[in-house]
Amino acid sequence: MPRAGPPHTVRTVTTPRDLRVSHAERAHIAALLDRHHTDGRLDGAELAERLARVTTSVTRADLNRVIADLPGAADAVPTRELLELSNTAGDLRRSGEWLVPPRVVVRSRFGNARLDMRRARFVTGDVLVESDLTVGNLDIRLPRGATVDLTGVRTRFGTVRDKLGASERPGVPHVVVVGGAWIGNVTVR
Structure with missing residues (x-):
């Protein structure tokens, strides 16, 4: 049977x-x-x-x-499809209660980026994180039940770590990370 x-x-x-x-x-x-x-x-x-x-x-x-019937008030509580975070030196951070759109782009030339999504609100169940770091680390922290796909991540000098572990099915949210760091690590926990 x-x-x-x-x-x-x-x-x-x-x-x-x-x-x-x-x-x-x-x-x-x-x-x-x-x-x-x-x-x-x-x-x-x-x-x-x-x-x-x-x-x-x-x-x-x-x-x-x-x-809705007042001038200039259409969609007064806006939503965005893309969040772009960039800097040349220093660290980028998002934490606490923040809105995660379907696509997040992280660009940093010399610095680390940390996206703490444990208390964040997600616009959709699937999120694409595009990483473009020259020298620095990307650290992503996900809420319980979340899954991650790191197959599109590359580093020239560094490591890619999935501390969540493999999952049979995508969770909610399901975060797909692409891109990577030239010199640095990409870690999801």
């Missing part, structure tokens, strides 16, 4: 508009509403009603609906 394999993992992809919002994003929208009230576009009752909706908003789409 054939042996049954592990159950298939269903990967969910969250669109940027369906991402949960932070206190800072709610405060940004509240400030926009206050400006429109000051400019006379909203009366006191409308301002109070909309501010109440802001405090109960869960997703970016919820927040954008609160201000």
Whole structure:
């Protein structure tokens, strides 16, 4: 009798508009509403009603609906598809609660880059990290359940380390790293 394999993992992809919002994003929208009230576009009752909706908003789409009929407010909580980080000397760092777009480009001539994604929010379930380091190390820290593909990474003088270990299936998020470092290490943990 054939042996049954592990159950298939269903990967969910969250669109940027369906991402949960932070206190800072709610405060940004509240400030926009206050400006429109000051400019006379909203009366006191409308301002109070909309501010109440802001405090109960869960997703970016919820927040954008609160201000959709106001000038200049289309997609007031923006999303980006690409994050480019670059420097000539020194270190590049991203950590804490930050938004990881589908594509991250890291360029550094003389310095290290550290992307700590353990508390980050991901726009999609798959992320492409393009590394272009001349002299320096790239260190990527991923949340639990994440997987990585380092098959497209090269170093001329250095090592490529996958400290997460191999996985049967892609996790969420699944990070694909390409490029590498001329002199330096690329490590994912």
